[in-house]
Amino acid sequence: GDQLTFPLMLAVGTAVIGSLQFGYNTGVINAPQKIIEAFYNETWNDRYKDNIQKTTMTTLWSLSVAIFSVGGIIGSFSVGLFVNRFGRRNSMLMANVLAFIAAALMGFSKMGASWEMLITGRFVVGLYSGLSTGFVPMYVGEVAPTALRGALGTLHQLGIVIGILMAQVHMYSGRFCSFSHHLGVSPYLCAVYCIPSISPHHPVFISVNKCFHVPLVLKKLRGMTDVSADMQEMKEESRQMMREKKVTIPELFRSPLYRQPIAIAIMLQLSQQLSGINAVFYYSTKIFEKAGVQQPVYATIGAGVVNTAFTVVSLFVVERVGRRSLHLLGLLGMAGSAVLMTIALALLEKYDWMSYMSIVAIFAFVAFFEIGPGPIPWFIVAELFSQGPRPSAFAVAGFSNWTANFIVGMCFQYVEELCGPYVFIIFTIFLLCFFVFTYFKVPETKGRTFDEISAGFRQTASGAEKHSPEELNSLGADSQL
Secondary structure (H helix, E strand, C coil), rough: CCCHHHHHHHHCCCCHHHHHHHHHHCCCCCHHHHHHHHHHHHHHHHHHHHCCCHHHEEEEEEEEHHHHHHHHHHHHHHHHHHHHCCCHHHHHHHHHHHHHHHHHHHHCCCCCHHHHHHHHHHHHHHHHHHHHHHHHHHHHHHHCHHHHHHHHHEEEEEHHHHHHHHHHHHHHHHHCCCHHHHCCCCCCHHHHHHHHCCCCCCCCCCCCHHHHHHHHHHHHHHHHCHHHHHHHHHHHHHHHHHHCCCCCCCHHHHHHHHHHHHHHHHHHHHHHHHCCHHHHHHHHHHHHHCCCCCCCHHHHHHHHHHHHHHHHHHHHHHCCCCHHHHHHHHHHHHHHHHHHHHHHHHHCCCCCCCCHHHHHHHHHHHHHHCCCCCCCCHHHHHHHHCCCCCCHHHHHHHHHHHHHCCCCCCCHHHHHHHHHHHHHHHHHHHHHHHHHHHHHCCCCCCCCCCHHHHHHHHHHHHCCCCCCHHHHHHCCCCCCC
């Protein structure tokens, strides 16, 4: 009886609109660089009656791009604080307020002739996106039935890529070229977001103190009459929650029980960001121009379409093939594409047709990314941890993801100037390392309940270091082991 029901779809859909916003803001910065720089120049001119210096411009532009990730780093790190204090759903509502503030800041920056407002707006959107990347996959993972966890978890990534695609199409369709749309959150996207978040149908988050209406909520979410098996898993989880106090971030690293899952969570997040996907996305237009593509704009949008299509593919196969195999396939495919891209960019001067090769390589790179490294790192965190440590684990995982995102965003330009076409070799090396790590360390979580997954880690932990039963018990493990 694990079928999709309307309330479950509504709950997940609402949550995923957060991912849409996040994607929109990632994509929106790629193309309108010239427009934003023109705006900076104009405001500078009005203010100081002088043209802006090139170095100042570069600084301001880099700041506009980077401040988004800084916001993301801070936001993602605060996930645990919010969730433990206000619960999953209220946290998501509070994050919405940030999206509104950001929209206002960016929308009015033109009127206020203030680049400070624009940069602050980017920062607030970053905060919001950082929080969303924690709340959404956590919430979705917890309301989804075991057999649909991966598929629904992939929706977070689908939201992100559709957001990126919307941003790209938006930027190139002349109709919407008014300034405010170029900057960050488009106002109506925000409006759309707030409708579902206030809707009374939003599912009650299933927490221990609501046990009496859990069966009702579950029946509504899952659309089945007999929810006893799910109730059993939740009772199990809540029994554990009673025993399992909230785990702080330092405890995650200190306790032998959590050390392995947190290492896996961090490595998977890094494999997503250090794969070079952001370099490709932030600079795709530039790469296509360099490859001599007549209309780099369409190539960039093409990449966005490929991006979306393959996320949908992943959505359908993730419950069949499993997380581990898809992640491995994605990493290997990306490494191959990166090598192909390097060859194509290196031989461009000699052979014109290599420009087509570079497009094929970029499309393949993006496709393999969305098969595994795109969606999987987000929702697997929910699967690797039980309720007690989950919020802290999301904070650490998100923090790793955003920090890596920031480093790639900051360094890529400089490294690219140094290495030229060979820059993707660096990513190839990273990809192969992550492949090896995944092969030896990452367990398959498909179709296993949260309890079975953490039991697996407990065995490794107790195998590595012999604990007394009481000690294991205090760490929130089952004493029946």
